[in-house]
Amino acid sequence: MAKVTIDGIEVEVADGTTILNAARQIGGEVVPPAMCYYSSLKDTGGKCRVCLVKVTQGSAKDPRPMPKLVASCRTPVMDGMVVQNITSQEVLEARKGVVEFLLINHPLDCPICDQAGECDLQNLAYEHGAAKTRYEEDRRTFEKIDIGDKIKLHMTRCILCYRCTFVADQLTNERVHGVINRGDASEISTYIEKAVDNEFSGNMIDVCPVGALTDKTFRFKSRVWFTKPLDAHRNCDKCCGKVVLWTKGDDVLRVSARKDQYGEVKEYICNECRYDHKNMNDWTIEGPRHIDKHSVISQNHYEKIDMQKLKLDIERQIQFQKGKQLPETNQSPA
Amino acid sequence: MSEQIKPIQFSAETMDLVQRIIKRYPEGRQKSALLPILHIAQAEFDGWLSTPVMDYVASILSIKPIEVYEVASFYTMFNLEPVGKCLIEVCQTGPCWLRGADDIVEHFEKKLNIKVGETTADGMFTLKTVECLGSCGTAPMLQCGSDYYENLTTEKVDTLIEKLRSSNQRSTYMKSNMQEI
Amino acid sequence: MARLLEHINVPGINTFDVYRKHGGYKSVEKALKTMTPDEVTEEVKKSGLRGRGGAGFPAGMKWSFLDRKSDKPRYLVCNADESEPGTFKDRYLMEKIPHVLIEGMITSSYALGAKTSYIYVRGEYMYIIRILEKAIEEARANGFLGKNILGTDYSLELYVQPGGGAYICGEETALLESLEGKRGNPRLKPPFPAVAGLYASPTVVNNVETISAVCSIVNESGDEYAKIGVGKSTGTKLISASGHINKPGVYEIELGLPVEEFIYSDQYCGGIWKGRKLKAVVAGGSSVPILPAELILKTAKGEPRLMSYESLSDGGFATGTMLGSGGFIVMDETACIVRNLWTFTRFYHHESCGQCSPCREGTGWMEKVLHRIEHGHGHMEDIDLLVDVAKKIEGNTICPLGDAAAWPVASAIRHFREEFEYHVKYPEKVKNPKHFELEPFRSEKVLAGV
Numbered sequence: 001m002a003k004v005t006i007d008g009i010e011v012e013v014a015d016g017t018t019i020l021n022a023a024r025q026i027g028g029e030v031v032p033p034a035m036c037y038y039s040s041l042k043d044t045g046g047k048c049r050v051c052l053v054k055v056t057q058g059s060a061k062d063p064r065p066m067p068k069l070v071a072s073c074r075t076p077v078m079d080g081m082v083v084q085n086i087t088s089q090e091v092l093e094a095r096k097g098v099v100e101f102l103l104i105n106h107p108l109d110c111p112i113c114d115q116a117g118e119c120d121l122q123n124l125a126y127e128h129g130a131a132k133t134r135y136e137e138d139r140r141t142f143e144k145i146d147i148g149d150k151i152k153l154h155m156t157r158c159i160l161c162y163r164c165t166f167v168a169d170q171l172t173n174e175r176v177h178g179v180i181n182r183g184d185a186s187e188i189s190t191y192i193e194k195a196v197d198n199e200f201s202g203n204m205i206d207v208c209p210v211g212a213l214t215d216k217t218f219r220f221k222s223r224v225w226f227t228k229p230l231d232a233h234r235n236c237d238k239c240c241g242k243v244v245l246w247t248k249g250d251d252v253l254r255v256s257a258r259k260d261q262y263g264e265v266k267e268y269i270c271n272e273c274r275y276d277h278k279n280m281n282d283w284t285i286e287g288p289r290h291i292d293k294h295s296v297i298s299q300n301h302y303e304k305i306d307m308q309k310l311k312l313d314i315e316r317q318i319q320f321q322k323g324k325q326l327p328e329t330n331q332s333p334a
Numbered sequence: 335m336s337e338q339i340k341p342i343q344f345s346a347e348t349m350d351l352v353q354r355i356i357k358r359y360p361e362g363r364q365k366s367a368l369l370p371i372l373h374i375a376q377a378e379f380d381g382w383l384s385t386p387v388m389d390y391v392a393s394i395l396s397i398k399p400i401e402v403y404e405v406a407s408f409y410t411m412f413n414l415e416p417v418g419k420c421l422i423e424v425c426q427t428g429p430c431w432l433r434g435a436d437d438i439v440e441h442f443e444k445k446l447n448i449k450v451g452e453t454t455a456d457g458m459f460t461l462k463t464v465e466c467l468g469s470c471g472t473a474p475m476l477q478c479g480s481d482y483y484e485n486l487t488t489e490k491v492d493t494l495i496e497k498l499r500s501s502n503q504r505s506t507y508m509k510s511n512m513q514e515i
Numbered sequence: 516m517a518r519l520l521e522h523i524n525v526p527g528i529n530t531f532d533v534y535r536k537h538g539g540y541k542s543v544e545k546a547l548k549t550m551t552p553d554e555v556t557e558e559v560k561k562s563g564l565r566g567r568g569g570a571g572f573p574a575g576m577k578w579s580f581l582d583r584k585s586d587k588p589r590y591l592v593c594n595a596d597e598s599e600p601g602t603f604k605d606r607y608l609m610e611k612i613p614h615v616l617i618e619g620m621i622t623s624s625y626a627l628g629a630k631t632s633y634i635y636v637r638g639e640y641m642y643i644i645r646i647l648e649k650a651i652e653e654a655r656a657n658g659f660l661g662k663n664i665l666g667t668d669y670s671l672e673l674y675v676q677p678g679g680g681a682y683i684c685g686e687e688t689a690l691l692e693s694l695e696g697k698r699g700n701p702r703l704k705p706p707f708p709a710v711a712g713l714y715a716s717p718t719v720v721n722n723v724e725t726i727s728a729v730c731s732i733v734n735e736s737g738d739e740y741a742k743i744g745v746g747k748s749t750g751t752k753l754i755s756a757s758g759h760i761n762k763p764g765v766y767e768i769e770l771g772l773p774v775e776e777f778i779y780s781d782q783y784c785g786g787i788w789k790g791r792k793l794k795a796v797v798a799g800g801s802s803v804p805i806l807p808a809e810l811i812l813k814t815a816k817g818e819p820r821l822m823s824y825e826s827l828s829d830g831g832f833a834t835g836t837m838l839g840s841g842g843f844i845v846m847d848e849t850a851c852i853v854r855n856l857w858t859f860t861r862f863y864h865h866e867s868c869g870q871c872s873p874c875r876e877g878t879g880w881m882e883k884v885l886h887r888i889e890h891g892h893g894h895m896e897d898i899d900l901l902v903d904v905a906k907k908i909e910g911n912t913i914c915p916l917g918d919a920a921a922w923p924v925a926s927a928i929r930h931f932r933e934e935f936e937y938h939v940k941y942p943e944k945v946k947n948p949k950h951f952e953l954e955p956f957r958s959e960k961v962l963a964g965v
């Protein structure tokens with residue numbers, strides 16, 4: 001076991017635990033955000049850099065601070081380690097920088113993006129970003145493409161977290177998509193016209209932190225905040241069968257895996273559950289899905305979503321991208 | 335663009351070399367041979383890597399095609415589209431720029447009547463600007479196939495264009511086609 | 516002490532026979548027949564030899580970190596990726612005296628207990644690969660490679676691996692990825708290569724020049740080697756000199772040589788070309804901070820600046836720089852600092868692997884802003900914006916390429932801010948790409964050189 005102090009709170013965790021997971025054991029404000037790390041996918045993390053923290057004391061044995069900020073998702077704790085997350089101005093500044101980097105080439109299409117309301121980048125930008133972009137160059141754009149008949153890829157929105165490639169490597173036996181080109185020309189692609197078609201490929205949609213991979217079978221194209229999420233399950237011989245149904249009236253508009261408070265899926269679902277059972281009768285309904293307060297759409301719960309606030313959120317996003325200064329806070333008018 | 339005429343298959347001799355390269359690495363690490371084999375494939379199949387060629391390389395190494403696409407598109411020496419017989423790569427980074435690389439590029443554009451990134455109508459030359467080739471002490475310079483041409487002047491460029499045209503050979507990274515200039 | 520380039524002008528020195536006649540492969544004989552691997556490592560430690568690839572990490576110490584308890588095979592990988600703008604010394608060495616590298620590889624592999632070693636050469640140096648392969652064949656034919664070298668029970672296979680065109684593969688973990696046939700994405704550390712490198716086995720990665728220097732260290736002892744140079748900068752260093760000088764080329768200097776002598780002596784650069792004045796120098800390859808004439812010749816304290824790790828970094832980044840890879844790029848009074856910087860930033864933008872967001876997005880951003888300024892479309896705020904973007908990249912990335920992209924920007928603005936402002940103020944003048952050739956930028960500060 002190792003004792004580690006994060007933002008002044010001490011926690012004891014198993015050896016080899018990362019700083020991020022130690023912070024998650026404490027919970028609350030001290031948990032760094034994570035855009036590329038995904039605990040149920042091996043080797044993820046380290047890339048987006050939003051989880052950077054400051055290690056002011058390396059360990060009890062070697063108390064020297066670490067010279068640079070470290071990626072908390074990939075740095076194991078040491079006994080006696082002291083970490084600063086939100087108590088370090090340096091960390092907050094660096095994080096603000098990373099958020100800005102992630103946004104400079106991100107499109108201005110939140111109002112028409114399927115992910116709006118459940119986008120990790122949107123949440124991150126509100127909590128950690130500046131209110132104004134300084135980027136006035138041309139943005140990178142890509143054509144949107146279908147990868148198979150079930151998944152749409154809006155590469156323009158991708159933040160290159162690599163999670164979907166890890167899904168394909170670790171959950172399926174035949175990866176046909178990957179990262180091609182390099183630098184800021186990198187893109188998620190099958191390179192040739194090829195369908196991503198595999199029993200578990202649909203999980204790519206759930207792990208994608210932004211609206212780059214979306215479910216083409218999302219029926220009636222409803223905004224997510226007009227839908228009512230229900231926990232449900234069925235007996236499935238391929239997967240756990242535990243899902244969230246996104247419903248409107250008696251219609252099942254979309255089926256997804258269940259995400260925890262950090263937006264992570266712990267139990268993946270198969271494509272049959274995801275795509276082929278859009279009928280309420282196929283499922284045993286457990287009850288309404290509890291939505292974490294983290295999410296932009298959830299402050300008031302889905303049924304009575306505060307439309308006023310939502311409108312403000314989206315406007316704020318657009319204004320950010322246009323570089324106009326807006327109030328720092330994200331409060332909806334009383 | 336030009337059709338791939340040759341069947342996609344290495345000659346027996348090339349295949350022998352490929353197999354020897356694979357043996358340089360431990361058992362199960364045959365993917366290590368990917369870069370050397372892509373170089374060989376590019377030289378063998380008209381100076382670029384078409385999808386069928388990359389799929390062929392994948393099959394030789396028993397890896398997934400996407401693994402080859404990912405790698406080939408990462409490295410600048412692999413052409414994923416057809417190029418002219420002579421790919422002229424002029425270095426434009428700081429040290430070369432300090433000694434007049436811009437003038438060399440401009441001269442090529444004028445002489446060949448193409449812009450950087452384009453291929454002449456006869457398919458003989460493609461002009462490309464590249465980053466430092468480790469020849470800054472003999473700047474300005476260019477690479478054509480495996481050959482370095484250094485201390486360039488516009489006169490030398492004229493001679494080079496002429497000689498390459500009359501040699502009418504495809505230059506590849508695998509074989510020298512050095513011209514006296 | 517024998518120098519690396521001592522026999523460079525001997526005709527046929529690129530062949531085994533001539534090289535051997537001039538004392539070649541003696542270190543292999545000495546090490547394999549009279550020394551234990553640990554004794555060889557000990558000599559390298561004593562020599563104080565520091566990595567010549569850029570970071571200057573003590574080679575002996577790196578060797579001693581190699582996990583010798585692991586039951587996995589160990590590897591020595593030579594980094595011949597040489598792609599840092601301004602650097603061409605490894606190419607020169609491998610082209611002219613390939614056997615010194617082969618000899619160094621054998622002796623070093625023996626010290627590290629490697630049974631298979633690789634030399635990773637940037638793909639563009641394909642003709643160098645042929646030269647090395649020929650040298651390896653010769654060495655093998657003469658019993659210096661293969662099974663039971665010189666009748667001892669030490670066996671070694673040595674292979675040359677081509678890259679595919681990617682500067683980032685010079686970063687040692689990206690190099691290992693590339694050698695495994697993958698994209699050149701640097702790995703997250705730890706684990707370090709000494710524990711889990713090539714094929715997850717203990718691995719040492721060293722630069723061409725570092726490995727070549729091992730030959731004379733073993734021949735003449737580490738203590739002898741440590742006698743040359745100055746302080747912790749022991750030995751000789753190959754410097755690639757380029758830019759606006761009379762005699763560009765590769766020079767082997769004893770560390771500690773005054774910078775002024777290096778620039779102006781006929782033995783080395785031979786002074787600034789066309790009788791012009793010195794304006795600025797990038798002393799260690801494009802990644803290191805640029806210094807104006809007065810700061811490269813003398814430190815802020817007014818002492819003569821020397822070609823050594825310590826002296827070049829004297830004053831920190833405020834007034835100093837780094838020895839880096841020894842790529843010495845000289846600019847005369849007509850050079851435009853902004854345009855030169857733009858080419859560097861374009862380079863880093865082009866070479867970023869794209870894995871981590873600050874470098875992937877930040878390098879492109881900086882390039883675009885610099886392109887605007889240089890082409891007469893800049894705003895005054897852009898200058899501070901560049902400083903801030905560089906600051907947000909620096910230290911926050913997976914590998915040091917992010918820092919390498921940030922430092923040139925930060926230092927150019929630190930020392931030449933007036934010139935950036937000039938570009939913003941006089942857009943019409945800078946629209947001509949040769950603006951300062953027509954009329955050098957005059958500033959008391961930057962033209963205080965000799």
Ligand SMILES: Cc1cc2nc3c(=O)[nH]c(=O)nc-3n(C[C@H](O)[C@H](O)[C@H](O)COP(=O)(O)O)c2cc1C
Pocket residue numbers: 565566567568569570571572574594595596597598599682683684685686687688720721722723725726914915916919
């Ligand atoms: C972006 C980047 C590029 C590098 N390129 C090279 C290179 O081309 N050659 C080299 O020897 N080292 C290069 N290095 C340094 C290597 O990572 C490594 O430190 C070096 O090979 C170790 O050898 P040495 O200790 O003998 O210098 C580079 C580092 C970075 C971050």
Ligand code: SF4
Pocket residue numbers: 157158159160161162163164165188204207208209210212213
């Ligand atoms: S498509 Fe989504 S999951 Fe895949 S790399 Fe991009 S952002 Fe990540």
Ligand code: SF4
Pocket residue numbers: 683700701866867868869870871872874875912913914915916917
């Ligand atoms: S710093 Fe740049 S080159 Fe290095 S890992 Fe990150 S994106 Fe790749």
Ligand code: FES
Pocket residue numbers: 033034035036037045046047048049050051052071072073074
């Ligand atoms: S979550 Fe740690 S770097 Fe992305």
Ligand code: FES
Pocket residue numbers: 425426427428429430431465466467468469470473475600601602
């Ligand atoms: S800058 Fe052109 S070869 Fe180095």
